[in-house]
Amino acid sequence: MKTIYLLLFLFSSIFANDAVHDFAPSSECKECHAQIYSEFYTSMHANATPSQDPIHKAIWDRDPMNKKFNRYVCGKCHTPAADNLDKMLTNGEKALPDVNNPTHQEAISCAYCHRIQSIEKHPQSNTNIISKTPNSYYGTSKQGLESPYHKIITDNNEHMQNGNICIGCHSHNVNKAGLNLCSSNVNDEMSDANCVSCHMPKVKGSKSSISDTGTHSFHGFAGSHFHSDMLTKYVDISILRNIDNFIVNIDNRSSHALLLHPLRVAILKISVQRANETIKLPKEVFVRVIGKDGKPAMPWIADSTIKDTMIKANEKREVKRDFKLQNGDRVDVVLGWFLVNPKVVKKLGLENEKAATEFHVFKKQSFTF
Template sequence: MKIILSIIFIILNIYASELIDSTTCKGCHPTIYGEFYDSSHRKASIFENKVHKAMWDLHPDKQKESYTCATCHTPTDLELLKNLEENKKAMPENNNVQTQEAISCVYCHSIKDVENHAKANKNIISEEKKVFYSANENNRDQKNKSFKDEVSFFGMMKEKSGSPFHKIDYSNDNFYTGKMCMGCHSHMQNDNNFDLCRMDEKGAKDEETNCISCHMPKISGSATSIKITKEHRFHGFASGSKNQDLLAKYIKIDLKENSNNFEVSIKNEAAHNLFLQSLRLAQLKVSILRDSKTITLDTKSFARIIGKDGKPTMPWIADSEIENNMLKANERRVINYDVKLQKGDKVEVIFGYYTVNPKMIEKLNLQDDEESKKFNIIFSKFFYAK
């Protein structure tokens, strides 16, 4: 960990004084900046993310005054990284970097490559000043693309490309496959060499379907004010905690009537297990509206519970899975209901999740946080019995 922190600090320090503030990007990318500002990247620190703060408040490293979460949660805080590398007191302070720049625009667009390691991967940051990586199929062969204001058709038509404030490198394959996300979103092991989470990296090799295509889908609106485009990649980062509606299309649910019962099928079409964080709890809720009465059926839960000695524990203590019935990548699961449907029955099927498993709310002292206790609906549909 010390070696990783040292390398990250040295490289990041190269561009620390230039374009480190994401509000600089806002001038040319107002729509994208607005999305980023409300994203889990901007809100990754303990000052903006209540669940992360709740976990940190219980973490043993807090007593050691060593915020080891910084490499992924606040990599823009260079002073904090430096203190970690030098084994000094390294605690987050309520400053502009922590609250506005936790994972900044510059940081993500400077990820040159990702090194694979057993406990956690490491981002390799570019050493080039004012050269940022991006993806554009039409310019993929271009490195260090500069700003151009071209005039054509007898001076009547103008076309702009590039940026007047920095160069753009469109040649980095990692920005087309999603590998640039794998530095922080691949896997994480605790001191027991136990996987707290692990992403199937196959989803970061396919250029058609990957982290970017799912979590940063193309939506309407221009990427920049310099050259107007019809679409841009969404920078609010659809996830289990934000903008879940953009991920709903990867959950397919159907109902099938049988002679004496019925079944509900649910398919996870994502390239990874449905929810990777062990705090999440997904649920399938089914009810029947019959003759103005509502029949509520048993709720089906999906979770990955980790712990030790057969009992659930906090992540840093866990050394095994206690239970795991979470939907796997591309898995279709059928749930049978021993109820005979009658003609005219209206069956409501709801699928959603809790950001924090209700059983953990009190343990994390989140009783007053409504977002943590909220049931987030991903899918809701009425089926009519024939």
């Protein structure tokens, strides 16, 4: 008997969604948290589903868990408010994403995030432990704050503010071959910044329509799809002119690599403006390619990183160009990215998706000599 109980306990703690897996829909928060809602609504957290995110869909469509096993394992992080998440995560069950199930379309909802009580560490990926009280939300204010609609829990403020709440999904995602597909380097702590302070900075506007707090934490989650302008201050670009060459320095002051997902490719474009002439210099590519037997491969097949030129956490990367600058020259640099490596866009059937094909300009700077 003992072992059975233990097993049951183990399962309930891994999935952490027994009987309490019922979340208020985000639209219910809109009435009183209008501004936070409108930011959230257009963010990738609200759109992390196969039906809303064509890039996610393209990979999911090809994943053997889809066609062969009919089980949306991605739901653990992409649709964690789904009412059948336990089935999505249980061997032998079948549970595919369903556009007609509103709990699937909630994606990473307000109530889900605000009920993450703690994080359980696991080697493959961490697990969010959800509080069992459906209408109580973890907040950040001092004790005594009240809402007519829900309870506010204030004894877990630090976990909300220091980014611990993010690492259930963002810490690591290790595939069956043991390869970490995506990691935000959570151990590389910074003293003055964390996931929340960088990605949810304070912006104008009250946190609720009931009191005027002046500012609130940005819920559009600045990132590689949207609002990257809010993060440019963490990446500095400078130029060092030498006699026969020059060096572009990229100083990544964030606690993780410039881009994290292996589909991404960052590019530094460099050109020199001399009088009326524009001289294009070779571009620099920053990428992490995953694969098997030395060849690029899909995430469920890959067992190693076959190439990694991505700019790392806190790295200052030097990009040298053997070009002799003259007085009066202007060097224009553009740092940006493709969300999907152009080499695989066609293979993934994403050639008509703007999000996958457009070059996203992150930072543009000019230096005159």
